[in-house]
Amino acid sequence: MKSIDELAADPNFTTARTGADRSVTFLPDPPRAQRHYTVISVDDHIVEPPDTFTGRLPHRFADRAPHVVDTDDGGQTWVYDGQLLPNVGFNAVVGRPVAEYGFEPMRFDEMRRVHGISMRASKTWISTASTPR
Template sequence: MNVDELILVSIDDHVVEPADMFKNHLPANLADQAPHVETDASGVDRWIYQGRVTGVSGLNAVVTWPPEEWAKDPAGFAEMRPAVYDIHDRVRDMDRNGILASMCFPTFAGFSAGHLNHFKDPLTVIMIQAYNDWHIDEWAGTYPGRFIPLALLPTWDPQLMVAEIRRVAAKGCRAVTMPELPHLEGLPSYHDITYWGPVFAALSETGLVMCLHIGTGFGALKLAPDAPIDNLIILA
């Protein structure tokens, strides 16, 4: 077997969401309440939702950077390889790298929508649905068969999660991203079957895969404050 002929299915990729991602997926009367990107005085692009600031990328967008420059610092779109946020450039790079299909975890929203779910309200449910519609219909849907759609959930309410699981499954989504250690987000642990049971049942019924991205769990570890970023990569 020639390793150069291998075709890969990558299940731990990331998308840096483009600044206009909500444009086509919200009613006009909610457009001004959507998460949006602002550039601060230092020239750093930041997502803002309901007044709360979140960085754009950090370690998710260091492709082509020299390893000594890898860090968790937010970066501007201008510093990134376009393929991290542009679907056409992404597929072009996938073709170059021999990647048949890719599953892309979110960036600004948080691996399990933790940044959006900071606000547990009806508006956030709409924003999560808009994110999922963008991810399924626009990001993954532009090149059918090249991406494994991955949806977010409103994790603070089991019935809302069940409803969104069924909604995205009907749209062709095959997986959802959920907290690695939910108790670190103030939620019941996965040992609480009363809380999570309906969610697990809905996932089983629809055949959706529950994906837990490593990262949240670093909050449970006491790491050396002066350790290099490689320390996290090794742990991962």
């Protein structure tokens, strides 16, 4: 199996354009419909929003809280204890045309927002999109 670096170096792996030619398109949301079941996906990826840790840590740790910074290449990345952990395009392709999948750095405003998920102060993700009552 090829590593992510080997895949990123292969110009034929994706047809996504890069740099100034890059586009970000979101496919339309599916129509809302009443559902009588709970869906549990075993392969979805959730990228924490950039304000995940803002105001959620004790004051004495606030300066060490993970946070998001803009990068020189136009992306955004998490910083944990001084270490950069970038978001690459394949982390958040839901709702995007396959032709736009790529390895370029992502910005949070280029990711589709997930509805029905909320983060509580307990620091856990809780799905509020459960069976309608």
